[in-house]
Amino acid sequence: MKVLNYTTSYFAAILLVIITVWAGIFYYAMLDEIYDSIDDGLDNQKGLILQKLAVDTSILQKSGFDEGDYSIIKSVAPQYKAEDRYIDTMMFMQNEQDFEPIRMLQTGFYSHGNYYQMQVITSMVEEDDLVKELLYALLWLYLGVITIILFLNNILLKRIWGPFYHLLKQLKNFRLEEPEIEVKSTNIDEFRLLNEAVQKMVKSNISSYISQKHFIENAAHELQTPLSISLNKLEALAETVQLTEKESELLVSVLNNLERLTRLNKSLLLLSKIENRQFLSEEQVQINALVRTSIADFADQLEYSEISVSLVEKNTVDVLMNRDLAVVMINNLIKNAIVHNYRGGNIQILIAERKLSITNTGKNEELNSGLMFTRFNKTRQSETSIGLGLAIVKAIAELFNFDISYTYNDEHIFSVIFGN
Amino acid sequence: MKILVIEDEPEIRKDIVKFFAEENYIVEQAEDYHTAREKIGVYEYDCILLDIGLPGGDGLSLLQELKSENKNGGVIIVSARSSLDDRVTGLNLGADDYLSKPFHMAELHARVKSLIRRKSHHGSSIIDINELRLDTEQRTASVNGTEIQLNRKEFDVLLYLAANKNRLVNKSALAEHVWGDHIDEVNSFDFIYSQIKNLRKKLKDHHTGVEIHAIYGVGYKLTDQ
Numbered sequence: 200m201k202v203l204n205y206t207t208s209y210f211a212a213i214l215l216v217i218i219t220v221w222a223g224i225f226y227y228a229m230l231d232e233i234y235d236s237i238d239d240g241l242d243n244q245k246g247l248i249l250q251k252l253a254v255d256t257s258i259l260q261k262s263g264f265d266e267g268d269y270s271i272i273k274s275v276a277p278q279y280k281a282e283d284r285y286i287d288t289m290m291f292m293q294n295e296q297d298f299e300p301i302r303m304l305q306t307g308f309y310s311h312g313n314y315y316q317m318q319v320i321t322s323m324v325e326e327d328d329l330v331k332e333l334l335y336a337l338l339w340l341y342l343g344v345i346t347i348i349l350f351l352n353n354i355l356l357k358r359i360w361g362p363f364y365h366l367l368k369q370l371k372n373f374r375l376e377e378p379e380i381e382v383k384s385t386n387i388d389e390f391r392l393l394n395e396a397v398q399k400m401v402k403s404n405i406s407s408y409i410s411q412k413h414f415i416e417n418a419a420h421e422l423q424t425p426l427s428i429s430l431n432k433l434e435a436l437a438e439t440v441q442l443t444e445k446e447s448e449l450l451v452s453v454l455n456n457l458e459r460l461t462r463l464n465k466s467l468l469l470l471s472k473i474e475n476r477q478f479l480s481e482e483q484v485q486i487n488a489l490v491r492t493s494i495a496d497f498a499d500q501l502e503y504s505e506i507s508v509s510l511v512e513k514n515t516v517d518v519l520m521n522r523d524l525a526v527v528m529i530n531n532l533i534k535n536a537i538v539h540n541y542r543g544g545n546i547q548i549l550i551a552e553r554k555l556s557i558t559n560t561g562k563n564e565e566l567n568s569g570l571m572f573t574r575f576n577k578t579r580q581s582e583t584s585i586g587l588g589l590a591i592v593k594a595i596a597e598l599f600n601f602d603i604s605y606t607y608n609d610e611h612i613f614s615v616i617f618g619n
Numbered sequence: 620m621k622i623l624v625i626e627d628e629p630e631i632r633k634d635i636v637k638f639f640a641e642e643n644y645i646v647e648q649a650e651d652y653h654t655a656r657e658k659i660g661v662y663e664y665d666c667i668l669l670d671i672g673l674p675g676g677d678g679l680s681l682l683q684e685l686k687s688e689n690k691n692g693g694v695i696i697v698s699a700r701s702s703l704d705d706r707v708t709g710l711n712l713g714a715d716d717y718l719s720k721p722f723h724m725a726e727l728h729a730r731v732k733s734l735i736r737r738k739s740h741h742g743s744s745i746i747d748i749n750e751l752r753l754d755t756e757q758r759t760a761s762v763n764g765t766e767i768q769l770n771r772k773e774f775d776v777l778l779y780l781a782a783n784k785n786r787l788v789n790k791s792a793l794a795e796h797v798w799g800d801h802i803d804e805v806n807s808f809d810f811i812y813s814q815i816k817n818l819r820k821k822l823k824d825h826h827t828g829v830e831i832h833a834i835y836g837v838g839y840k841l842t843d844q
Contacts, residue, residue: 423699427721428630430789434724435634437837438787444835451836458791461721496799499772503810 203352210348222337233324238285241304244319274316281307362390378405412471419468426461466587473594478521486516487550493529505543513551518617520599528595531588532557532613556614565607621645625655626670638724664692666731672699686713693734723792729782746781749828749843753781762825772797773818780841790838
């Protein structure tokens with residue numbers, strides 16, 4: 200939920216409670232005032248009637264309300280009540296043809312040796328009408344206030360939160376490879392602080408990312424020379440000295456590991472070069488031709504491992520990319536399909552509309568596709584694998600905006616969807 | 620044959636010089652830009668091994684100078700920057716070959732030999748080892764005029780081993796040379812063994828007087844004894 204709507208919904212709920220409570224209090228306060236004023240009126244009328252009685256005793260005969268608003272009934276001592284009583288009651292109204300609420304003052308007086316009971320009435324507000332009117336008025340008020348809040352939110356808050364949403368958008372599109380964060384200037388302290396904090400964080404992240412990248416590159420570079428020297432010396436040693444089988448075994452093990460280190464180093468260098476975008480030249484690369492070449496290059500290994508390859512070319516796929524990296528990508532994918540295969544297995548390569556998919560037999564279990572393309576992932580353990588082949592493929596795919604995916608359907612399927 | 624090794628790393632320079640001296644080349648060395656310039660100015664070399672990663676980045680300017688002076692000798696760039704793009708840059712600047720560190724001596728040797736073969740006008744494309752004759756242009760092997768049927772890879776293996784005659788050739792150096800860089804992780808080079816086995820048999824059947832020895836776990840050696 201957006202922060203704007205969030206505040207609005209809170210306002211709506213709070214307003215509902217406040218207005219309801221207020222309506223109750225207001226209603227009773229108003230009713231109280233109405234009674235007060237009506238009762239005063241009745242009291243005044245009673246006084247006027249008693250004054251009139253002093254000069255005109257005929258009104259003592261007025262035992263019904265008829266056209267007037269009072270009645271006087273002769274009473275007897277035991278029932279006589281002299282005190283004033285205000286009563287809410289109903290009376291049939293001719294104009295409305297219905298019983299309507301009235302307010303009645305009951306009182307008694309003593310005149311010319313007789314006790315009389317007197318009732319004075321006046322029309323009372325219809326409470327249900329009052330409640331209805333009040334309810335409608337409040338409903339309109341409520342809706343009006345909510346509308347105004349929504350309106351203000353959308354205009355005012357949107358403007359206030361502008362820098363925040365701008366920053367959010369920038370962060371959403373942020374990539375370490377293209378570190379561009381541009382903020383909107385704002386007078387609001389919180390947003391200014393947020394902008395500054397984010398910029399600072401991004402800056403430090405980028406600088407540590409770059410220094411890490413350089414470190415890998417430099418470390419790999421610096422390793423080349425000692426590796427080179429060690430390999431050469433060991434080869435010289437193997438050549439000049441007559442070694443026993445034991446010694447030979449040790450030497451071979453050292454050699455193999457040094458070579459593995461060399462491959463690792465080369466791959467790391469290649470990876471960092473790809474990520475540093477140092478392969479600038481692009482051309483239309485014919486994927487079909489490269490795949491065929493690659494299969495031919497691996498022919499001996501395929502034959503040795505008794506792995507059969509079938510190539511289906513449904514389309515001719517030309518892709519705008521760096522040629523060397525295209526070769527690396529295709530070789531790595533095919534190599535991957537060979538290394539993780541078994542003797543007598545097979546590889547099916549399909550080239551379709553903007554797509555290259557390589558399916559290979561292998562271990563009968565699905566591999567973790569999330570880890571598949573990460574560096575040094577050894578889910579597919581192989582004694583000579585250094586675990587960078589697919590990471591390199593992914594780096595190349597990302598560089599040229601290709602989609603790369605892994606699926607398992609009894610066989611392992613790697614697909615590249617060429618973007619552009 | 621005269622070679623100039625321009626390399627700032629003393630250990631590597633020493634190894635290269637020693638290796639080529641053993642192969643009866645006349646080897647000179649230069650550890651920096653100035654020494655190298657002096658030597659290039661005075662002498663002619665058949666082949667120059669140039670580390671373009673010289674301190675100060677003078678390697679490439681040295682290459683440009685060399686090319687502008689129209690020297691005859693071939694240039695092989697040796698670089699710690701194993702980038703594919705750098706290779707292109709180096710070759711565009713007029714280098715004849717490019718080798719990235721770390722490299723096997725056997726590979727360097729094969730490259731030097733191949734370069735010298737290509738560069739010398741009077742040089743022949745024929746390599747004779749005992750009865751075996753390799754024609755690097757026609758890409759054929761023969762014994763006393765009888766051709767030995769070799770497939771492309773077998774010929775490459777034989778040529779590479781012949782270029783490093785009587786030297787131990789590391790199997791991964793051989794594999795990378797013949798099958799390319801992408802070979803590295805595949806099958807631990809087991810399959811090379813089967814290729815060598817075929818080759819050995821053919822060499823023996825044709826009485827070439829040339830043998831390929833397997834040196835346990837390390838590699839192979841072609842001998843003419």
